[in-house]
Amino acid sequence: MRYEDEYKRKTGRSAKLFAESSRMHINGVSHNIRYYRPYPFVVRSSSGSHITDVDENCYTDYWAGHWSLILGHNPPQVAKALHEQIDRGWMYGAVNEQTIALSKMIADSVPAAEKIRYTASGTEAAMYATRVARSYTGRDIIVKVDGGWHGYASDLLKSVNWPFEGSESTGLVGDDRIVSVPYNNLDDTARILDQYSERLAGVIIEPVLGGAGCIPADDDYLSGVQELVHKNGSLFMLDEIVTGFRFGYGCLYSEIGLEPDIVTLGKIIGGGMPIGALCGKEDVMACADATKRERSYVGGGTFSANPASMVAGSATLAYLKKNQEIYKRIDNMGRCARDGLADALGGTAVVTGLGSMFMTHFTMGDCRSVEITDAVQAARCDQEKLYRYHLKMITQNDIFVLPGKLGAISAAHADADIDRLVVAAEEFRRDEERAK
Ligand SMILES: Cc1ncc(COP(=O)(O)O)c(C=O)c1O
Incomplete structure (x- = not known):
């Protein structure tokens, strides 16, 4: 050619x-x-x-x-923040003020972020989202949409690529607990959700289908799914790893008037450094309280909330907020x-x-x-x-x-x-x- x-x-x-x-x-x-x-x-x-x-x-x-x-x-403002941070150390593995500063900005602009746990990637944030949904509801089925991409977490590696039917990988176990529904088709989605109602832990959706074609969800579709999910006592989870802070200062869901229980963030909030964030309503995230004997074990990882990612994210969000x-x-x-x-x-x-x-x-x-x-x-x-x-x-x-x-x-x-x-x-x- x-x-x-x-x-x-x-x-x-x-x-x-x-x-x-x-x-x-x-x-x-x-x-x-x-x-x-x-x-x-x-x-x-x-x-x-x-x-x-x-x-x-x-x-x-x-x-x-x-x-x-x-x-x-x-960009110069992020480069400056990173240079200054490098002089102060770029890996603490401990609570740091840089994280608190970034979280204040996220909490102020993402109403669902009553509690935040950082990770080093969006994949991990999505993985924890499914774990929390299962822990909180005591149910096992996670529903995603055909073509939905949430990273490489085993719990979501199904129906990502054409023909959107099966598992995306060998080596997975329990992928019968991931069920996929047709995007932007509320009738079919409702029928499938109903079929699994007793086992449904939660639904996770990107408000704009990214990897599968840059396709915005119809507002009615998202609000319809949210209503069905909430009526069922399941969690409504939005993956805003691409869309968060992309169309305005905050998440796309706020503009549409949705009320997700969990939101995952990544990409832009790290200013080009590795990041992911599991954000959720306080009562939902309470099940990840590590001091309890029965807990959803949401870790974070060695490099979670490292000060370099935190200051790059803060510099990016501060600049976006001002401009x-x-x-x-x-x-x-x-x-x-x-x-x-x-x-x-x-x-x-x-x-x-x-x-x-x-x-x-x-x-x-x-x-x-x-x-x-x-x-x-x-x-x-x-x-x-x-x-x-x-x-x-x-x-x-x-x-x-x-x-x-x-x-x-x-x-x-x-x-x-x-x-x-x-x-x-x-x-x-x-x-x-x-x-x-
Ligand atoms: C919507 C969405 N969720 C999750 C992820 C996974 O994030 P990461 O690549 O940081 O693990 C991506 C990555 O492109 C994504 O587009």
């Missing part, structure tokens, strides 16, 4: 280094989604809206550290990206997303009246074409969206970046037409 040949010519040093990486690491990577064909470029440095590879190619970056970098790469016009600016760029890409690609693609997030779906056939509202519809789109589109952008336009994934705009991006993105999409459409 032409783009692959061009990509290889452009990334010779990456090819050599990735071969070396592959000798030591499974698939050459340290997170499955970081691999793409023919091989991922190898990064040397990053700054603002850019990421630079070992061949000195400088890309406008919409992957943005797994969408965690809302202020862009190494909330950032949200308006990046949301506007997001809207321009979605509209511009949809126009540029004509009737060949649907562009989904919300605020500063966007994702292109190449439907089979003309799609002017098609909507993408769940992971099944997204997965039925042309994944090979999506791969070509993203590889063309990397190769010919120096634009990096992780192939197959959504793009996230940061405060470091400029309107001109969005214009370039749209031009790249137009070129792609013309290339595809010529190739027919």
Whole structure:
């Protein structure tokens, strides 16, 4: 394929280094989604809206550290906080004032965060969420949605990828206790919840389906599920690891008027450093009280609440709080990206997303009246074409969206970046037409 040949010519040093990486690491990577064909470029440095590879190619970056970098790469206020913290020590393994400062900011803006427990990743926060739900209710079934991604925790590794039917992994036990429901389909969800009502511990949902296609949940869907779950005495859990502090200062659920029992956070609240947070209502989180004999054992881990992550998170949130016009600016760029890409690609693609997030779906056939509202519809789109589109952008336009994934705009991006993105999409459409 032409783009692959061009990509290889452009990334010779990456090819050599990735071969070396592959000798030591499974698939050459340290997170499955970081691999793409023919091989991922190898990064040397990053700054603002850019990421630079070992061949000195400088890309406008919409992957943005797994969408965690809302202020862009190494913004000065976060860098300053980290430099100062490094002088004071970066790992205490003990209660520290840096954690208290970050938690005050989260508690003030996330009403469900009456109690917080930090972890080193979103995966762990989601794992603890399911454990607390089971402990609190004394029931065993956790319901998630088709395509829902909550990290690699064993309790949630089911129905993540097409055909959204079974376990995502060998080596799991008890995955019959994870039940998946169709996203944005309240009738079918209600029917399945009813089937498991006596065993239902809780439901966990991303308010915008991220990895499975950047698809916002209908407000009615989320409030409908919340009502059913609460009527049943089960816990309503929102995974805001991507959406927390992404669309406004706080969580998306507050804007929609929901009242979750548990919220998981990560990514943005760590300012680009490792983090996860299990946040919940006081009475729910009380079951994790480690002084009780019967307790839900919610640990944290060696690196939980390390002062470096805490100050990077605090510096990020403090900056966002003071400069909330950032949200308006990046949301506007997001809207321009979605509209511009949809126009540029004509009737060949649907562009989904919300605020500063966007994702292109190449439907089979003309799609002017098609909507993408769940992971099944997204997965039925042309994944090979999506791969070509993203590889063309990397190769010919120096634009990096992780192939197959959504793009996230940061405060470091400029309107001109969005214009370039749209031009790249137009070129792609013309290339595809010529190739027919
Ligand atoms: C919605 C959601 N939940 C949980 C996770 C897992 O977080 P982490 O990768 O920090 O373990 C992710 C990661 O992308 C995510 O998108």
